[in-house]
Amino acid sequence: MRQTILDLEESRIREVANVGLGRSDVLAFWFGESDENTPEVVRRAAIASIERGETFYAHNLGLPALREAVADYMTRLHGPVDAERIAITSGGVNALMLAVQALVDAGDEVVAVTPVWPNLTAQPLILGARLRCVALRPCADGAWALDMEALLAAITPATRLLVLNAPNNPTGWTLTRDEQRQILAHCRATGTWILADEVYERLYYEPSANGCAPSFLDVANPQDRLVVVHSFSKSFLMTGWRLGWMVLPPGMAHHVGKLIEFNTSCISVFTQRAGQAALRHVDEITPRVVAHLRLCRDTLVPLLQALPGVEVAPARGGMYAFFRLAGQGDSLATAKRLVTEAGLGLAPGDAFGSEAQGWLRWCFASRDPQRLVEGVRRLESWLKL
Structure with a gap:
């Protein structure tokens, strides 16, 4: 076994969840997914595909019809994107790993902005890269902000x-378009590739002309050293389907197809048919999902803000409330105690970086x-113990 793999930290989110999995008395909010089922029109498309006998291998890069549908969807949001720049992947995490495999050699330097979903920092380490982290900073109101000067200084x-x-x-922090322009210009000067995980772009609660968060695709040229990763998981309620995509510079998709062959070969056809249905019905599915998530955010955050010793700000994007409890320094220990003592399942902040x-x-x-x-009621009762 490679020492790098032996040294990998296990997911602390899973570590907390393992304490409470199988317990019916625990309210679980630890994983990043809705408890709502995938829309019926999407499920029916997959069933119909199976009934047609579409159970064989597919193209490495995905069904041409799905690549075209994704390209049309991206074009509608961000301007022209050709289908030849699209690679369909086995989920967003697979797309991220493929991008790192395609771009990073052992010993290369990778800079990551943290706190962040731990897969994004583990993937470069798995490939033997040298990882440097630039931390977001918590503000007085519980929101998080980027130190642009520190980030640009770290990118050489x-x-x-x-x-x-x-x-x-986990923070809900979102880049502005001006920040994206600054980062892109700097990376052009240094010759640095950008891997942008934009899977939450449609889960955005600020005013927006195109109904999504600012994207690097809005400011970049097709030839820029930019890979943008997306997923059907969040805004289409399809977490378990494991279906995602990449937007690549022209000419790169062929080589990513080779990597897909040696990783997963292809995505099941019936899963891709579900993706096609999701995109056909995006105007019915995603706005409803976003409106409901806004209601959930606006239900939860004021209740948390009303608790003594809680520091939290409404997320501008995503599906998480990220908050600090006064006097609770070890977030992993706190999260485990909340499971066993309050029946409340949350993810520990330090799973996403030491700064959290x-x-x-x-x-x-x-x-x-x-x-x-009810979850806030349990937290409030626990805080009074």
């Missing part, structure tokens, strides 16, 4: 890849907002 001609997730899991020690992540994507109300 020696930096092979910059990894960014915005809207951000003492914070907790609450996924507010709940079909019934009253579950959030």
Whole structure:
């Protein structure tokens, strides 16, 4: 076994969840997914595909019809994107790993903005890269902000890849278009690739002309050293389907197809048919999902803000409330105690980076907002112990 793999930290989110999995008395908000089922029209498309006998291998890069549908969807949001720039992947995490495999050699320097979903920092380490983290900073109101000067100083001609997730899991921080322009111009000068995880772009609660968060695709040229990753998981309620995509510079998709062959070969056809149905019905599905998540956010956050010793701000994007509890320094220990003592399942902040020690992540994507109300009641009772 490679020492790098032996040294990998296990997911602390899973570590907390393992304490409470199987317990019917625990309200679980630890994972980043809704408890709402995938829309029926999407499920029916997959069933119909199976009944047609579409159970064989597919093209490495995905069904041409799905690549075209994704390209049309991206074009509608961000301007012209050709289908030849699209690669369909086995989920967003697979797309991220493929991008790192395609761009990073052992010993290369990778800069990541943290706190962030731990997969994004583990992937470069798995490939033997040298990882440098630039931390977001918590503000007085519980929101998080980027120190642009610190980030640009960290990106030098020696930096092979910059990894960014915005809207951000777990903090809800989101890049502005001006910040994206600054980062892109700097990375052009240093020759640094940008890997932009934009899977939460449609889960955005600020005014927006195109109904999504600012994207690097809005400011970049097709030839820029930019890979943008998306997923059907969040805004289409398809977490378990494992279906995502990449937007690549022209000419790169063929080589990514080779990597897909040696990783997963292809995505099941019936899963891709479900993706096609999701895109056909996007105007019915996604606005409803976003409106409901806004209701959930606006239910949860004021209740948390009313608790003494809680520091939290409404997320600009994503599906999480990220908050700090006064006097609770070890977030992993706190999260475990909340499971066993309060029946409340949250993710520990330090799972996303050391700078988030003492914070907790609450996924507010709940079909019934009253579950959030009950969760806050349990937290309040626990704080009084």
